[in-house]
Amino acid sequence: MADALPDRLIVGLGNPGETYENTRHNIGFRVLDALGGIRRTPIDRFYGGAVFGIDTICGLTVALVKPMTYMNRSGTPTGFLLKNWGLTCREMIVIHDDMDLAFGRIKIKKKGGDGGHRGIRSLVDVCGDDRFYRIRVGIGRSEVDEDAVDYVLSAFQDTEAATLGMAIETARDAAIAIVCEGADKAMNRYNGRSSHNS
Numbered sequence: 001m002a003d004a005l006p007d008r009l010i011v012g013l014g015n016p017g018e019t020y021e022n023t024r025h026n027i028g029f030r031v032l033d034a035l036g037g038i039r040r041t042p043i044d045r046f047y048g049g050a051v052f053g054i055d056t057i058c059g060l061t062v063a064l065v066k067p068m069t070y071m072n073r074s075g076t077p078t079g080f081l082l083k084n085w086g087l088t089c090r091e092m093i094v095i096h097d098d099m100d101l102a103f104g105r106i107k108i109k110k111k112g113g114d115g116g117h118r119g120i121r122s123l124v125d126v127c128g129d130d131r132f133y134r135i136r137v138g139i140g141r142s143e144v145d146e147d148a149v150d151y152v153l154s155a156f157q158d159t160e161a162a163t164l165g166m167a168i169e170t171a172r173d174a175a176i177a178i179v180c181e182g183a184d185k186a187m188n189r190y191n192g193r194s195s196h197n198s
Contacts, residue, residue, distance in 0.1 A: 004061045005061065005085050005086060006054065006061045006062060006063040006085050006087065007060040007061050007062065007087075007091065008057075008060055008061075008062045008063070008087075008091050008092070008093065008179060009062070009063050009065050009078070009081065009082065009085075009087060009091065009092040009093070010032065010035065010062055010063070010064050010065065010092075010093045010095070010175050010179075011028075011032075011065045011066075011067065011074075011078055011092060011093065011094045011095065011123075012028035012029045012030075012031055012032030012033075012035075012064075012065070012066050012094075012095045012096075013025075013028035013029070013067070013071060013074050013094065013095065013096040013097075013119040013120075014026035014027070014028050014029030014030075014066065014071065015029075015070050015071050016066075016068045016070070020153070022155045022156055023152065023153050023154060023155055023156075024097055024139040024151065024152045024153070024154060024155075024156065025071060025097055025152040025153055026097075027095075027096075027097045027137045027139065027164075027167075027168070027171075028094075028095040028096045028097065028119075028137070029066055030168055031095045031135070031137065031168050031171040031172050031175070032064055032065075032066055032095060034168050034169065034172045035064060035172045035175060035176070036053055036055075036064050038172065039055050039057070039064075041053040041054070041055040041064060043064050043066060046068075047081070048077050048080040048081050048084065049067065049068055049069050049076060049077030049080065050065050050066060050067045050068055050069075050077040050078065050080075050081060051065075051066050051068060052064060052065045052066070052081070057176060057179045057180065058176075058179055058180035060179060062179060063081070063085070065077075065078065065081060071118055071119040071122075072118045072119070072122060073122055074119040074122045074123055075122035075123040075124075075125055075126030075127070076122070076126060078092070078123060078126065079123075079126035079127065082127075088127075088129075089123070089127035089129045089131065089132040090129070090131050090132060092132045092133065093132070093133040093134075093135065093175055093178055093179070094120070094123060094132060094133065094134050094135070095134075095135045095137065095171055095175060096117060096119055096120060096134065096135075096136065096137065097117075097136075097137055097138075097139045097152065098115065098117070098136040098137060098138055098139065099138075099139055099140065099141050099148065099151070099152065100115060100138075101136055101137070101138025101139075101140070102138050102140050103138050103139055103140035103160065103163060103167075104138055104163040104164070104166065104167045105138035105167075106135065106136070106137060106138070106167065106170050106171055106174060106190050106191070107135075107136045107138075107190075107191050108133065108134070108135055108136075108174060108178065108183060108186055108187045108190055108191055109133070109134045109136060110131065110133060110183055110187075111130050111131040111132070112130060112134070113130065114130075120134070133178055133183055135171050135174050135175055135178075137167055137168075137171050138167070139152070142154075170190065173190075174186055174189075174190040177189060177190065
């Protein structure tokens with residue numbers, strides 16, 4: 001690559017392809033697309049099983065990364081990029097959906113288990129370390145008796161559009177805040193914040 005090597009990775013988790021584009025499990029991809037859009041950074045370069053774009057945020061070179069190997073194997077391309085760019089998992093921010101948070105709520109974590117999220121589990125397995133930043137975007141749980149897999153792979157409803165849009169914007173801004181101000185300040189500002197009243 002002609003660019004300077006990245007200082008940080010911001011990774012959005014999701015599944016590639018039109019079938020999954022509007023599903024709840026893909027909110028990480030959508031936040032990353034929103035981040036690339038506001039930064040005018042195209043995410044269109046393919047390397048090591050992921051698509052990415054390179055941006056400069058607050059003086060740091062940041063790679064915006066979308067693994068293309070499907071959610072359950074997100075760690076494989078992400079680990080490849082980290083290794084080839086000389087980074088550790090502790091220099092990574094991961095954006096993902098979370099059923100344990102109410103729809104529209106945002107929470108930043110510094111480390112922790114996978115909470116049953118297979119994309120996070122894959123990243124922890126590949127890294128051998130759970131100490132990477134996460135931006136959890138709440139998708140809530142199904143109000144009907146629906147299997148969890150079916151629920152996360154279901155599409156957002158039209159009635160959820162306004163809250164979804166604000167949640168994506170909030171998560172996008174939280175990622176920038178972590179890079180620019182550090183995780184502690186970003187956590188104080190965004191943790192528990194609901195897009196219903198942001």
